[in-house]
Amino acid sequence: MELPLWFEIATFVGLTVLLLADLAIVARRPHEPSVKEAGIWVAFYVSLALLFGLVVLAVSNGRYATEFYAGWLTEYSLSVDNLFVFVIIMARFQVPRKLQQEALMIGIIIALVLRGIFILLGAVVIERFVWVFYIFGVFLIYTAINLVRHRGDDEDYEENALIRRMRKVLPISKDYHGAKIRVTENGKKMWTPMVVVILALGTTDLIFALDSIPAIFGLTREPFIVFTANVFALMGLRQLYFLLGGLLKRLVYLSLGLAVILAFIGVKLILEAVHENQLPFAGDREPIESVPHIPIWLSLSIILGVLLIATVASLLKTRGEQPDDDTPAEVERGESPVSTEVTGRPAPTPGTAEETHRS
Known part of the structure; x- marks a missing residue:
């Protein structure tokens, strides 16, 4: 039984309204959520995702x-790992904590739009060229190996070409x-x-x-499922950022667990391609029934x-350790000196920034 068209349309409308309402709430009162507030919202979005699965x-x-x-x-666990880099971005650009919520919200909406385009392109390519699963599979296995190799390395953020170009041409x-x-x-x-x-x-x-989009295409070929899974994974990411805080550093085995998951899905993708007997420029062939199919x-x-093993092992490993807070002191106080890497000019003296908040 296929997904009804009315259900897909109603879902897109509902998610759009929810995201706009969330953005409006954040825009009216920029602030740093308390642990209780963040926990309530994370529980709400997780419950919403679980409920949506039952509706499906x-x-x-x-x-x-x-x-x-x-x-x-899969997308949610990969997003949690991405929070490490988000923390680094906030610290590098010295974003006042009461402004971080809105920055995260708008950044996530931009990411959803870009991911939507990426998903549509991926769906078209997979529909026409099943052999692209070989490429996806090898890439995921390669990513998993890199996660294991660099698991103990310090996280760092490297600006992409767009951000570097912006800082050169725009008056900031x-x-x-x-x-x-x-x-x-x-x-x-x-x-x-x-x-x-x-x-x-x-x-x-x-x-x-x-890596996350090829990973989920290894679990489903339905673009609607791919997109909604991404939306539900990203919607609660902003609140999760404030809820976990320094506890992120306690998840020491998360990257290892993600490496196992990505490697597993990579192998699954390759088996899917071999099962359908698809090779570039070879034309359609009969499926190879002897190749094992991994059920969903x-x-x-x-x-x-x-994920359960990685989380429990991480918490046991770091039991008794106090979460670190790497937020610079002036950022914690709400002041906003901006590094020369952002503006190209020396940073102002702490405490001189005049912030005008939205009413």
Whole structure:
């Protein structure tokens, strides 16, 4: 049973309304959420994802529902790993903590739009060229090997070409002006560092999608399931950022668990391509029945099991350790000195920034 068209349209409308409402709430009152507030919102979005899977089960069949849960869990776990880099971006650009929520929200919306385009392109390519699964599979295995090799290395953030180009050609003010991205200083229109931060978050997430999108296509070929799994994984990411905070460093085995998951899905993709007997420029061939097919329920079980083991092992390993807070002191106080790497000019003296917040 296929997914009904009315259900897909209603889902897109509902998710759009939810995202716009979330953005409006953040824009009206930029602040740093408390642990309790962040926890409530994370629980809400996780419950919403679980409920959506049940609705998918009700309107279609168990296969689509299981594919959604497997895809959502994979994307969510990869997104948690990405939070490490988000923390580094916030610290590097010295974003005041009360402005970080809005920066994350807008950056995530940009990432969703870019991921949507990426997913549509991927679906078209896979529909016409199943052999691309060989490329996806090898890439995921390569990514898994790199995760293991560099597991103990310090995380670092490297600006992409778009951000480097922006800093060279755009007039950027020295200070943050609340959540505004455009201000007038001495009669001259200028961009604020917030626009660089937002684009850094959005485009960095798109780079992360280079492994997460192929991974979920290894679990389902339904573009609707791929996109909704990504949306539900990213929607609660902003609150999760504030909820976990320094606890992120306690998840010492998360990257190892993700490496196992990516390697497993990479092997699954290659087996799928071999099973369908698809090779570049070889034309259509009869499927090879002797090649094993990994059912989606087994994929979901392995993903759940690996994440559970990695999380429990991490918490046991770091038991008794205090979470670190790497946020610079001036950022914690709400001041906003911006490094010369953002504006191209010396940073102002702490405490001189005049922030104008949205009413």
